Amino acid sequence: MAAQNLNEMLDLEVRLSEVPRDGRDYDFEADDAIKELLVEETKLSSVEAFQGKIAVRPFRGGYQATGQGTAIVEQACVVTLEPVKEDVTLDFERIYMPGKPPVVDVPPNAEVFVNLDSEPDQDWFEGDYIDLAPMVVETLLLSLNPYPRKEDAELADIQDDDDDSNESPFAALAALKDKK
Template sequence: MTPDAGSTLPLHRPIRVDEIKLRGSHITVRAEAAELAGIARMLDLPSVESLEGRYVLTRSGERVKLEGEIKATLHQSCIVTLDPFPVSIAVPLKLDFAPDAPENPRRKSDDKDDGKIDIEVRLNEDDPPEPILDGGIDLGAVTLEFLALALDPYPRKPGAAFAEPAPEEPPESPFAALSRLKRGE
C-alpha cells in the first residue's frame, strides 16, 4: 500500500517503528462504529458489526515481525438468494516488515544492452518483507487487507442451494409428426 492509500482507507492506525519495544509490543486495533460503516461500504458488505486485530510486534533493528489474529463479525449477501446472513471470521497472520529499499539500478554489463530484462524466480523461498514506509506501519491497512482476503468471494447462506430448473420437453420434431401420419395414427 502506498502512504497516501492509508489516509483514504476507513481504518487507519499508524505506528512508528521506533515506538515498538524490542521485547514486543501488544497492540489492539478495534474499529469504531463510523469506521465499521466505511469498511462495509469499501468491501461491499451489508454490514460489519465488529472488527478487531490483536497483534504482537517485535523489533530487531529496523526490521519488525508482526504476529496476531483478526476477528470480525459481519453480514455477507448470499449469491443464491441475495439475502444477508451472519459470518464470523478469525484469521491468524504473520508478517515481516523491513525498510523500503530503493530500487537497485540495473547492473551494466560489458555486453551490448539488447533491452532484455533478466528475472530470477526462486520457488522455495519465503515472501519478501512488507515495506516500512516513512518509518511506520499502518496496522489499520494490514487489518483491512487480511479481512478482505478472508472474505468468501462466493458466499452462500447455510441451506441455500441453487436448484437447476427442470428440463423442458423438447418440441416434437416435424418429421415425427409426418411419421405418425404415414402410419395412420
C-alpha cells in the same frame, strides 16, 4: 482514496522509536464509522464487529507484526442473495523491511518460483513508522468466504419454456423439407 481514508481511520500507525526490543502490542477495534466505511468499500452487507491485537517486534533488521483478530460480517448468499452471517478468525503475520522493494527484472512469460511456505508476506517502509491498517484490512478481506451460502440454499432446477428435448436438431430441417 477512500481506502486511504479507512487506513487513517483505523489509526494503526506504529512509530518505530516506540517499539522496544521485546516488542509492543497494539489493539484495535472498529467503531461505527469504520464499520460503515468497510461496508462502503467492500461487498460486505454489514460489519458487526472487527477487532484484534497485533504484536510488533524488531526482526532481522526490520520489524515483524503478528497477531490475531476476529470479525463478524454479513455477505450476500451466492444462491439467494439473502444476508449470511460469518464469524471470521484473523491471523496476522507480516514482515516490514526498511527501504524500497527490490525491482525484479523478469522477462515476460518467464517462469517464476514462489515458495508460499517459506516466510510471511514482506512489505517495505520508509521513514520512522509502519502503518498496519492495510495489512489488517487485506487480511480481513482474504479471510472471508468467497462463496457465502445460506444453509439449505439450493439452486432451483432450470427448465426451458419449450421442452423440445425429444426432438433432434434436424427435426426442424426435416419439417422444412416436407413443406416443399
